[in-house]
Amino acid sequence: MAIRDFGEIAEQLRRSTVLVVPGERGNGSGVIWSADGVIVTNAHVARAAQMRVQLWDGREFDAALVSRDTRRDLAELRVNAANLPAATAADSAQVRPGELAIAIGNPLGFVGALTTGVIHTVGPLRNFASQSWVQADVRLAPGNSGGPLADSRGRVIGINTMVAGSLALAVPSNAVTQFLASDPIDAWLGVNVAPVRVPLPGSRSKAFGLVLLEVESGSPAANASLMPGDILLGTDEKSFSSLDDLSSSLQGKGPRLLRLAFLRGNYERFRRVTVQLGSHGISRGAAAA
Numbered sequence: 624m625a626i627r628d629f630g631e632i633a634e635q636l637r638r639s640t641v642l643v644v645p646g647e648r649g650n651g652s653g654v655i656w657s658a659d660g661v662i663v664t665n666a667h668v669a670r671a672a673q674m675r676v677q678l679w680d681g682r683e684f685d686a687a688l689v690s691r692d693t694r695r696d697l698a699e700l701r702v703n704a705a706n707l708p709a710a711t712a713a714d715s716a717q718v719r720p721g722e723l724a725i726a727i728g729n730p731l732g733f734v735g736a737l738t739t740g741v742i743h744t745v746g747p748l749r750n751f752a753s754q755s756w757v758q759a760d761v762r763l764a765p766g767n768s769g770g771p772l773a774d775s776r777g778r779v780i781g782i783n784t785m786v787a788g789s790l791a792l793a794v795p796s797n798a799v800t801q802f803l804a805s806d807p808i809d810a811w812l813g814v815n816v817a818p819v820r821v822p823l824p825g826s827r828s829k830a831f832g833l834v835l836l837e838v839e840s841g842s843p844a845a846n847a848s849l850m851p852g853d854i855l856l857g858t859d860e861k862s863f864s865s866l867d868d869l870s871s872s873l874q875g876k877g878p879r880l881l882r883l884a885f886l887r888g889n890y891e892r893f894r895r896v897t898v899q900l901g902s903h904g905i906s907r908g909a910a911a912a
Contacts, residue, residue: 629775632725632775632776632777633725633727633737633777635708635777636710636725636727636737636771636773636777637679637727637735637737638678638679638708639654639655639708639709639710639771639779640652640653640654640655640679640710640727640728640729640735640770640771641653641654641655641662641676641677641678641679642676642677642729642734643662643664643668643669643674643675643676643686643700643769644674644675644676644677645668645669645670645671645674646670646671646674646839649765650729650766651664651665651668651728651729651766651767651768651769651770652664652668652727652728652729652766652767652768652769652770652771652783653668653676653700653769653770654710654769654770654771654779654782655707655708655709655710656709656710656712656799656803657707657709658705658706658707658708658709659704659705659707660701660702660703660704660705660707661699661700661701661803662676662686662699662700662701662702663697663698663699663700663769663782663799663803664697664698664700664768664769664782665696665697665698665768665769665782665784665794666691666692666693666695666696666697666698666810666811667693667696667768668698668768668769669688669691669698669700669769669811670811670813670839670842671688671839671841672687672688672811673685673686673687673688674686674688674700676700676702677734678707679708679735684702684703684704685702685703686700686701686702687700687701687702688700688811689701689807690802690805690807690808690809691808691809691810691811692802692808692810692874693810693811693870693873693874694754694810694867694870694871694874695754695794695798695802696784696794697782697794697798697799697802698769699802699803699807710771710773710777710778710779711777711778711779712778712779712780712796712799712800713773713774713776713778713779713780713796714796714797715745715757715780715781715795715796715797715798716745716795716797718742718745718757718774718780718795719742720741720742720743720744720745721741721742722741722742722774722775723739723740723741723742723774723775724739724740724741724742724757724759724761724772724773724774724780725737725738725739725761725771725772725773725774725775725777726738726739726740726759726761726762726763726767726770726771726772726773726783726791727770727771727773728763728766728767728768728769728770728771728783729766729767729770730763730764730765730766730767731764731765731766732766733766736767738761738762738763739761740759740760740761740762740791741759741760742757742758742759743758743759743760743790744758745757745758745795746758748787748790748792754798755795755798756781756784756792756793756794756795757772757780757781757792757793757794757795758787758790758791758792758793759772759790759791759793760789760790760791761791762791763783763785763786763791767783767791768783768784768785769782769783769784770782770783771783772791772793779796779799780793780795780796781793781794781795781796781799782794782796782799806876807876808874808875808876809875809876809877809900809901810870810873810874810875810900811842811843811873811900812842812843812844812869812873812898812900813838813839813841813842813843813844813845814835814836814837814838814839814842814844814849815835815836815837816833816834816835816836816855816866816869817833817834817836818831818832818833818834818865818866819831819832819833819834819854820832821854821886821890822890830856830862831856831862831863831864831865832854832855832856832863832886833854833855833863833866833869834852834853834854834855835849835850835851835852835853835854835855836851837851838850838851843898843899843900844898846898846899847896847897847898847899848896849883849885849896849898850887852887853885853886853887854885854886854887854890855869855883855884855885856884856885856886856893857883857884858872858881858882858883858884859882859884859895860872862884873900875900875901876901877901878899878900878901879899879900879901880897880898880899880900881897881898881900882895882896882897882898883895883896883897883898
């Protein structure tokens with residue numbers, strides 16, 4: 624079924640989508656949420672305190688990280704600009720299965736790439752965390768993360784985040800609205816992790832851990848001398864049993880300390896490290912220069 628003015632709808636959505644460059648490696652997408660410079664992307668895309676964003680017309684701006692929530696995989700950036708082509712958000716609670724879905728992003732270096740599909744459902748994904756997702760059968764690739772998932776009218780219903788099986792998962796737009804309305808959150812540790820089972824010192828049993836695959840330069844983890852290959856076991860308060868436990872331990876705002884237990888080398892003894900979190904955040908009233 625043809626959609627009237629689909630080309631114009633897609634072009635407007637492209638204008639509201641930005642390329643996010645967090646560092647020397649990789650890039651992602653973002654959505655201009657307000658005309659005065661608020662941009663929403665994924666937390667796993669916003670991996671630094673200062674980034675660059677490129678608009679549809681080729682203009683580039685420095686972007687400052689305002690807030691980052693790893694639990695919901697959302698981040699708020701701000702650029703010093705006005706009259707930007709902001710997207711319009713829809714009520715994700717009103718999205719129904721079978722509706723058309725439009726995804727815009729920058730996959731594999733293709734800026735402003737468009738793909739379409741239909742909504743599968745809105746809600747939690749079985750055996751995949753408890754939070755709600757807009758699930759659609761649109762094709763995503765690396766670089767789509769942080770970009771908009773929109774309805775047939777071009778209104779944003781979610782922020783594209785990941786792929787599970789054949790489905791694209793997007794954070795619902797209502798969750799984005801709640802995130803932006805909350806107090807600033809700074810939960811950046813600066814690592815990529817994977818779950819593992821490791822033998823405990825002096826025991827035949829195995830414990831859940833999170834092995835550090837990558838530690839970003841200048842991150843809180845790097846400043847605390849954590850290295851790739853280290854395995855995080857928990858905090859002073861509790862042992863980790865899932866990735867959500869690490870996300871929960873990072874939640875907060877303002878400068879604060881977090882004690883982490885980890886294994887390194889031959890795993891014969893526990894080590895502990897104190898990580899400084901929240902030292903790079905800026906207030907929502909500030910703007911990047």
